[in-house]
Amino acid sequence: MNLPFLGHWHKKHGEAAPPADPEGIAALLSECELLRSQAARAGVRLDDTPGSLEALDQLVPRWRDDAETLPWLGHDAGLYLGTVVVRTVPGAAWLLRPEGEPVVRLASGREVEVVGAGQAWAESGVPELSQLYAEIAEN
Secondary structure (H helix, E strand, O other): OOOOHHHHHHHHHHEEEEEOOHHHHHHOOOOOHHHHHHHOOOOOOOOOHHHHHHHHHHHHHHHOOOOOOHHHHHHHHHHHHHHHHHHHHOOOOEOOOOOEEEEEEEOOOOOOOOHHHHHHHHHHHHOOHHHHHHHHOOO
16 A cells, blocks of 8 residues: 655655654554444454454455455455554554555564555465464564
C-alpha cells in the first residue's frame, strides 16, 4: 500500500521513517474496514487484542472463493495484525518505508512486514495470525 499523502520525507531521505503523526496513521491503518465487516458478519468482534486474532484464525475462509476480495482482505488482515502488535507489544510502532509500505518496527529494531503476512493468511490460513503475533510478541 502506498501512502503518498504522508509527505516527501521518505523520498528526500531514501529510508524508512516513522510517520509525522504516529497516532493519526495508527488510527488510519487500524480501520481495516473489509476485515472488520467480514468478521462482524461471522459474529467475531475485533477489539484489537491478541484474542481477536485467535478468533479470526477460526473463521471459515469464504473469501478464498472471491478473487477480487482476497487480496484486499489479506491486506486488511495484515494491517489488523500490525494494529494489535502496535497496541499491545511494548516499543512496537508503525514505520513507513520509502515506497509507502507500512511495517511494524519492534523495540529490538526488527521490522515485520505484516501486510505480506496477512495476505499469506488470507490465501492459505498459514501461518495463523495468532501464531505470528505470539512470535512477534516474544521478540
